[in-house]
Amino acid sequence: MSKQINVALIGNPNTGKTSVFNALTGLNQKVGNYPGITVEKKQGVCKLPRGVKAHIIDLPGTYSLNASSLDENVVIELLLNKNDKDFPDIAVVVSDVENLKRNLLLFTQIKDLEIPTILVINMADRMRYKGISLDIEYLEEHLQTKIALISTRKNEGIDELKQLISNYKVVSVTPCLNPSNIDKTYFESLEKAFPNQSLYKLWLVITQDVNFGKTDRNEVQAIASFKTKSKADLKRLQQKETIKRYQFINNVLKKGQTIDRSQAKDLRSKLDRVLTHKIFGYLIFFIILLTIFQAIYDWAQIPMEFIDGAFASLGELTKNTLPEGAFTNLIAEGIIPGLGGIVIFIPQIAFLFLFIAVLEESGYMSRVVFLMDRVMRRFGLSGKSVVPLISGTACAIPAIMATRNIESWKERLITILVTPFTTCSARLPVYLIIIELVIPEGRFLGLGYQPLTLMLLYLIGFGTSVFSAWILNKVLKIRSKTFFVVEMPNYKLPLFKNVGLTVLEKTKSFVFGAGKIILAISIVLWFLASYGPGENFNNAENIVKTEFASQNLSQGELQQKIASHKLEHSFIGITGRAIEPAIRPLGYDWKIGIALISSFAAREVFVGTLATIYSVEDDDVDTITNRMAKDTNRITGGKLFTLASGISLLLFYAFAMQCMSTLAIVKKETNTWKWPVLQLIIMTAFAYIVALIAFQFLK
């Protein structure tokens, strides 16, 4: 007989909660979203002893049940709603042995919800270095729980944890704190009004409603009439509650935990002395950034060339094996080059996600937040804006979600508005292909011109975000309290499993997310490029033959001319030429114009679009870059991709707002269309002007 139980993993940030989740579920996990909001929902399945299956949900990290952000609110929403299908049969609170005292605060809160609660003490392998010893029996007795002492790093204690989870029925549900101790009169009157309900739950609902204005809760109802206290009063009570909880925790730990400081080896302070140093700290940060960019450029080259070649031969193979016809053409000229255009960037994107994951996992990112806060504040940002700005180099969408822990609304809004200027991974394919076409291969001080150009583009991205933040800070009239609290976690060697899973998950969602759009667009584009109206398209062969009758063209050249003529008069050619006057001053032709327009679905579509257009035109098997390099400008007759038009294109992509998904997320996070619409208009107009100036100066 198999049976399923619901397990909720809860814990402070930086306790290794995700490592515990990974250790329990391995690859049996999926990441989604909570309905209606953009908070990430991680779930997985774990087999327990005696054929029991556990459905594990990894709740967002939180310091307490008094939620102050959307992510944290998810935790309390679930734990207060017994009718939710994910409502846990058992809560597993993950704590870090070095921060046990603070971690226990959340534990006592969860326990007071009268849900069976197990305490996991993680990072047990560090106890020896820190001179910590624990009396587990004593702690279990006084916290009235079961404790699993584990180390995800050494893979120790996981089986014992599974054992404890499967025995969840014996775990006590006695609360730790009697709410009446906080304020006798208030809680007694509350009890009188709602005699049959848990006081702590009532109290949570009251304080949370102040912050989140939720109305619908299945278990605890009719509170509205009971908001007798002012916000400041409630906060004072919350403070008192916190003090009471710490008193309880301190009493338990006095006997349950001993710390021999003389045993402690302090690697953290040694590292901090260098990494947060007033000069070296910044220097090291800069060197790390530089290394990342050079690495992305150099290391990814080999797999990329391989993928490029593979897709070119795959197209050829399809053409040679499948029977000739429209369907084969659609696959060989529409879908394969379109997909190849995105698959080729997997190595670079994976590297980028890898570096970001390592920076986060190691605890270094918090040091950067610390170093940069003062500088960023000058531009109306927060030190915490550095995290979105850096992860914006992967993708603006998770970056904008990462702004949630910025306490001040003004700083957060500005961060959201300027993040799309950072060079996201979708720009990378566009940059790389254009850089390869127009920037010479030479070297300067040992660094190649091409990687230097890329680095420069990243700097332009950062520079523009910071500069526009400065303007927004002057323009926006928002007064909001600025709070800034950032935990400085201990340094950790990143766990291979955690980093690997993150990279895998993020790359997968990038490729499939973009893949779907690109697939759809390349099919549409192929049809538009392969068919056209009227005499000019359908009779192209005769027209071209007559036109060039006097010149002695070879069969191949003639075919080429016919194909170009057809493309120009296809549906897509007609559209493209209609918009050409608008983009000609920027140095683009109609093909780039089509790529620009389709880029508004997502930037990386640019490459796929050009790939599809070029392969419809040119039957020869060749890589996309070679085809682009050969192309000429219809009007000037010179090369289409020159230094001037290339730079103009690079700058256009650097500044323009061309991502519908980002606009959608900005709308969700700011709760109005005002900001995304302004972003779209201002960024794109700015991009146009800069690209125009660049081309006119360079040509």
Place this chain on the structure above:
Amino acid sequence: MQDTLAHLKRGEKGIITDVSSNHIPLKLLEMGCLPGNSVELLQVAPFKDPMYLNINGTHLAIRKETAMHIQIEKVSHE
């Protein structure tokens, strides 16, 4: 004159005596910034802002403007 956290120098320690709860986010209190707890200033960024502290065993950074609302008593080195 009562000292505030902002008056600590690098490496100095103190005991928190009072926090004005109107100016301090609940989150900071929950992380251990409560009267009676010990505090040590570990590192400072340029212009002493933000400040990297060890409060009651928790390592965290806050801005100077927040530190000014936390009253402390310095603990001198013996």
